[in-house]
Amino acid sequence: MSDYWKQHWDQHYATSEYVYGVEPNQFLKDHARLIPKGKVLCVADGEGRNGVWLARQGYEITAIDYSREGLRKARRLAERFQVTIKLVEADLLSYHFGSEEYDGLVSIYSHFDAENRIKLHRNYAQALKPGGVLLLEAFSKEQEKYSSGGPKDIKLLYDEESLRASLPEMEIVLLREEIVTLEEGALHRGPAAVVRGIFRKPERPMLK
Numbered sequence: 001m002s003d004y005w006k007q008h009w010d011q012h013y014a015t016s017e018y019v020y021g022v023e024p025n026q027f028l029k030d031h032a033r034l035i036p037k038g039k040v041l042c043v044a045d046g047e048g049r050n051g052v053w054l055a056r057q058g059y060e061i062t063a064i065d066y067s068r069e070g071l072r073k074a075r076r077l078a079e080r081f082q083v084t085i086k087l088v089e090a091d092l093l094s095y096h097f098g099s100e101e102y103d104g105l106v107s108i109y110s111h112f113d114a115e116n117r118i119k120l121h122r123n124y125a126q127a128l129k130p131g132g133v134l135l136l137e138a139f140s141k142e143q144e145k146y147s148s149g150g151p152k153d154i155k156l157l158y159d160e161e162s163l164r165a166s167l168p169e170m171e172i173v174l175l176r177e178e179i180v181t182l183e184e185g186a187l188h189r190g191p192a193a194v195v196r197g198i199f200r201k202p203e204r205p206m207l208k
């Protein structure tokens, strides 16, 4: 199953054009300042537009994706902007994220079913340092009505309530479902229904 989708993404990216463009996702661009400066993990970073842009803002980036083709284009994009990012070819579902490693974690249009989402979000929360920030955008269930991109299987689409429930220990900085207009390369264009969230891992309580 995983091999099928990995091949699907490799084929998707096997073109010289950047299918989601080379500009970062707008929500990330608008709110990146909320991520403490330091180490940021970009999951499912694809062709690297988000990781490379964050590196240009001074973050130390690790970008993970299982598409070799996507990572190859991410490397080229990093070279174009003369930044260094660490690229990891791995399946998120078996990746060891570690504990309290990152100041930020960025997940843009990374879609999984409810069971895997709960598992992954637990790992993401664990991987953040206290005070670290998770920034996430995903297509919401309303996206079924639009043709601006995203998975066609409703089980892979997100909603505000289950997103909140999947991150029980995190403070909510911002969480909303909204209709936005996407202008991201050739594949994300036009009105789209998304969930946008920013979550902060609580600082450890001071010992008395």
Ligand SMILES: C[S@@+](CC[C@H](N)C(=O)[O-])C[C@H]1O[C@@H](n2cnc3c(N)ncnc32)[C@H](O)[C@@H]1O
Pocket (backbone or CB within 6 Å): 005, 009, 020, 025, 043, 044, 045, 046, 047, 048, 049, 050, 064, 065, 066, 067, 070, 090, 091, 092, 093, 107, 108, 109, 110, 111
């Ligand atoms: C819609 S693209 C988004 C790419 C990027 N975040 C962006 O916004 O431009 C989804 C990405 O998730 C990656 N992906 C899907 N399932 C994955 C998995 N299990 N492990 C690693 N990467 C995965 C795909 O290879 C693809 O690059």
